[in-house]
Each structure stands twice: as C-alpha cells, then as structure tokens.
Amino acid sequence: MTGTAKAARSAETRGATGYSRILGVGGYRPRTVVPNAELCGILDSSDEWIETRTGIRERRFASADETLDVMAVAGAQKALAQSGVDAADIDLVVLASMSNLLQTPPLAVRVAHAVGARRAAALDLSAACAGFCHALAVASDAIRAGSARHALVIGAERMTDIVERTDRGSAFLFADGAGAAVLAPADQPGVGPVVRRADGAYADALRMTAPWGGGERPWMRMDGRRIFRWAVEEVAPAAAEALRAAHVDPVRLGAFVPHQANLRIIELMAQRLGLGPDTVVAREVVHTGNTSAASIPLALETLLAEGRVRSGDTALLVGFGAGLNLAAQVVVLP
Numbered sequence: 001m002t003g004t005a006k007a008a009r010s011a012e013t014r015g016a017t018g019y020s021r022i023l024g025v026g027g028y029r030p031r032t033v034v035p036n037a038e039l040c041g042i043l044d045s046s047d048e049w050i051e052t053r054t055g056i057r058e059r060r061f062a063s064a065d066e067t068l069d070v071m072a073v074a075g076a077q078k079a080l081a082q083s084g085v086d087a088a089d090i091d092l093v094v095l096a097s098m099s100n101l102l103q104t105p106p107l108a109v110r111v112a113h114a115v116g117a118r119r120a121a122a123l124d125l126s127a128a129c130a131g132f133c134h135a136l137a138v139a140s141d142a143i144r145a146g147s148a149r150h151a152l153v154i155g156a157e158r159m160t161d162i163v164e165r166t167d168r169g170s171a172f173l174f175a176d177g178a179g180a181a182v183l184a185p186a187d188q189p190g191v192g193p194v195v196r197r198a199d200g201a202y203a204d205a206l207r208m209t210a211p212w213g214g215g216e217r218p219w220m221r222m223d224g225r226r227i228f229r230w231a232v233e234e235v236a237p238a239a240a241e242a243l244r245a246a247h248v249d250p251v252r253l254g255a256f257v258p259h260q261a262n263l264r265i266i267e268l269m270a271q272r273l274g275l276g277p278d279t280v281v282a283r284e285v286v287h288t289g290n291t292s293a294a295s296i297p298l299a300l301e302t303l304l305a306e307g308r309v310r311s312g313d314t315a316l317l318v319g320f321g322a323g324l325n326l327a328a329q330v331v332v333l334p
C-alpha cells in the first residue's frame, strides 16, 4: 500500500466527518484567593488602581502542591466527565502553556497518562495567552481530517512561577489555573474556521528577560500599554473576521469569551464588535485575574455552570498575547 493509500485508510477507519464540536469543558482553580489588598504593599499600588485599570478584584495563586500537572489533570478530568467520553477513547491531547518550566518530557504526555488517555498522541503547544484557541484549532483540524477522533485540549498555567512578585507592571495582573475541553466529530460545524495572526515586530512587548541556565533567573516582562493598544486595534478586527467566517451576526452571538487579560480590553472589544443586547460577555478576570492559556476554558466553565449560556449557543473565543500572537474562532457550546 502506498503512503497516501495508508493515510486514506487510516482517516476512513477513524471516521473523518468534516466537522468537530466541544462535548465538555472543565477547570481547576487554585485554593488560595488573593485579594488586591494583599499585593498593594509590595507593589506600591492600591486596590482602587488595580480594579480601575484591570477590573480585577482577586485572583488565585497556586500552592506548592498545585503543580501544573495537578491542575491540568483536574481540569481535564472534569472536562472528560462532563463530555461523557471515556479517557481511553481520546486519541489526541494538545496542551498549551507558557509557564511550564520542565521542558521535557512534554506536559501533555504526563497529563494524558494520568487521566488514562493511554492511546493518545500528546504534544505541548507554545503560543502564550493565545494558546488555548490555537490548541483548539489544531485539535479540531485533526478531527476534521480524520487523524484523531476524540481530542482533549488543555490550557494550564502557573504564571506565579514566571512573573516576579515585585514587578509593578505585571504582578497584579497574572494568576494560576487550568481549563480543558473535549472535542469529538460532528455532523454540523461546532468549531468554526480559525483566524490566526502573529506579529514578530512586537516580540519584545512580552518576553522573558533571559533564557534558562544563563546564570540570571529569567522573569517575564510586559509593555502593558503597547499590548493594550494592539489588543484593541488588531485583535478586535480579527475576532470580527472569525464571526464573519462562521456566518454569525454579532447581534445574534450567544456569548463573547475573549482571553481574560483585562476587563477594560474586554469591554472595548465588545463595543467594537457591535454585540447584541443579549450577548453574554465573560468577565471571569474579575475573580481569577489573567490566567493566560487557561483563561478561556475557565470562563466558559463558569458561564455554563451559572446557566448564563445554554447548550447550543454560539460563543466567540479569541486568545491573544506574547508574540504577539492571536487566534479566534466561533464555537457551539456543549
């Protein structure tokens, strides 16, 4: 059999259907809640400044035992339970993280093993705060092409490992957590076409100060003002493009679930998109801070748990961050 014929047979066996959809989402929030007041002394800041500039009132910081593995596994197990898919039937795990300090073995492989996805291929994806939407697109495309049938997509972060506690420009913003989604083949589109961009001209806007092993301990640094402007000017139009690609009218959109970077960015994007009066806007950032690649699945889990959205509603997801880098797509909620 030729290589092409083998590939065709494999896709047939796995059942390429043309579409994919999300069957379940789940998240893990660390135990320790940290209100703004606890950070003000060290940052020479105030509760009022942090809330006015970011919308954040509190966030969660992981304790030593709440490792990336522990949080990612817990989020994945909840997503699996909600989806009704047996872990043994997952054949692809894609995990996005920008704070995984143990580069090898891949975190996705460890998580796949721990949840019982023993037949799955597993890989890590590095796209910073845009990671979850990129991972979702990779998994969705694999299902649509027939190279995977059930996929587990995870965003997991311990931003407190890479953000310096004393950094006045970012320490109040970032936080820890993990979220996951389970994807399966579908007869109707459940994950819309992805709109993606990367702009290396902004590479220094959010970066580590040094590579690991160079003597100096690397920390993340961010030019917040520059990223803020880029998010409103470049990310909002890309999100609008994802709506058009999915043929969804912004006025009829069920929910807007952008990366939870800063409430002011979220409100400005929502305004620019011209969403309808009934479109639910995710504001998870108020209580969880910016959890990077974990923020979108955590926000989805909350909206579903609170009954603010219903199964079958459409939701516009858009992740953005270091690179600078973005990915957006419309999904149908499980």
Ligand code: UT7
Binding pocket: 043, 044, 045, 046, 049, 053, 054, 129, 168, 169, 170, 172, 173, 206, 222, 223, 224, 225, 226, 227, 228, 231, 261, 262, 265, 290, 292, 320, 321, 322
């Ligand atoms: O996760 C994806 C990537 N990241 C983002 O999307 C983050 C995007 N950026 C932001 O969210 C915002 O830029 C921040 C929340 C980080 C900062 O808000 P800002 O409104 O852009 O503040 P700024 O940096 O322009 O600073 C405004 C003022 C300055 O004082 P002057 O020059 O106006 O007198 C700062 O010195 O606020 C001062 N400032 C602070 N004051 C109290 C800066 N940091 C602090 C602080 N506490 N922690």
